[in-house]
Amino acid sequence: QVQLVESGGGLVQPGGSLTLSCATSGISFRIYVMGWYRQAPGKQRELVADITSDGSTNYADSVKGRFTISRDNAKNTVYLQMNSLKPEDTAVYYCKADGRLVGRIGYWGQGTQVTVSS
Numbered sequence: 001q002v003q004l005v006e007s008g009g010g011l012v013q014p015g016g017s018l019t020l021s022c023a024t025s026g027i028s029f030r031i032y033v034m035g036w037y038r039q040a041p042g043k044q045r046e047l048v049a050d051i052t053s054d055g056s057t058n059y060a061d062s063v064k065g066r067f068t069i070s071r072d073n074a075k076n077t078v079y080l081q082m083n084s085l086k087p088e089d090t091a092v093y094y095c096k097a098d099g100r101l102v103g104r105i106g107y108w109g110q111g112t113q114v115t116v117s118s
Contacts, residue, residue, distance in 0.1 A: 002097075003026055022109055029073060029097075034097055035047060035096045036049050038093045040090060048063055066084045068080070069081075085114075092113050
């Protein structure tokens with residue numbers, strides 16, 4: 001069975017930092033493009049960042065320079081380091097495994113809440 005389990009969310013003040021983790025199982029992790037998405041109430045889910053197996057990264061303009069995505073292929077885990085957090089970063093953050101490059105479907109984690117507030 002496929003599992004993507006996010007952790008590390010919480011409440012932080014503006015300007016603070018959080019690191020999210022997504023631990024995966026049941027997939028051949030190294031062949032998947034891994035991504036972080038977020039969704040605020042009443043809003044569409046949007047891409048935050050993604051990363052290929054060899055470490056090529058892509059970021060939304062809104063987070064570039066503040067967030068860093070990384071992956072540890074030996075641990076089947078992807079991370080999102082979030083710095084200089086803003087209230088508009090408040091959302092549920094979801095991990096995604098994208099298998100399109102290898103003819104596979106994608107999988108989503110259950111999400112973890114990030115709230116940026118004073």
